[in-house]
Amino acid sequence: MKKIEAIIKPFKLDEVREALSDIGITGLTVTEVKGFGRQKGHTELYRGAEYVVDFLPKVKLELVVATTQVETAIDTIVKSARTGKIGDGKIFVTSVEQVVRIRTGETDEAAI
Numbered sequence: 001m002k003k004i005e006a007i008i009k010p011f012k013l014d015e016v017r018e019a020l021s022d023i024g025i026t027g028l029t030v031t032e033v034k035g036f037g038r039q040k041g042h043t044e045l046y047r048g049a050e051y052v053v054d055f056l057p058k059v060k061l062e063l064v065v066a067t068t069q070v071e072t073a074i075d076t077i078v079k080s081a082r083t084g085k086i087g088d089g090k091i092f093v094t095s096v097e098q099v100v101r102i103r104t105g106e107t108d109e110a111a112i
Helices: 010-022 067-081
Strands: 002-008 029-035 042-046 049-053 056-065 089-095
Touching: 002 010, 002 067, 010 056, 010 067, 056 067, 067 089
Parallel strands: none
Antiparallel strands: 002 056, 002 089, 029 056, 042 049
16 A cells, blocks of 8 residues: 655645546545745735745645555546646655554555
8 A cells, every 4th residue: 555645736636636536546635735846935916015925835635545556546646736837746655554444443455
């Protein structure tokens, strides 16, 4: 099993969620986060004053999938989240040793 964490632009969330649902991935966790990479923020004008926005709003998706689904899930996220502009985001994949469904006690792949 693998855990996929994807940092994407907020307006792409629905599109990514629908695309993942289409390939059979039903569960994911969404967190609103802020950060920056190569973009390094931007400047905005508010009431005539210019100020720097260092951290840009992003959305972090977390999902655990079977090892056989990893490449399909990554491809799906990339295709549905890509705008072609800087700041599209990143995907991180890590190994998951154990999963337990609290309600039923199911473990590992049965608990996903």
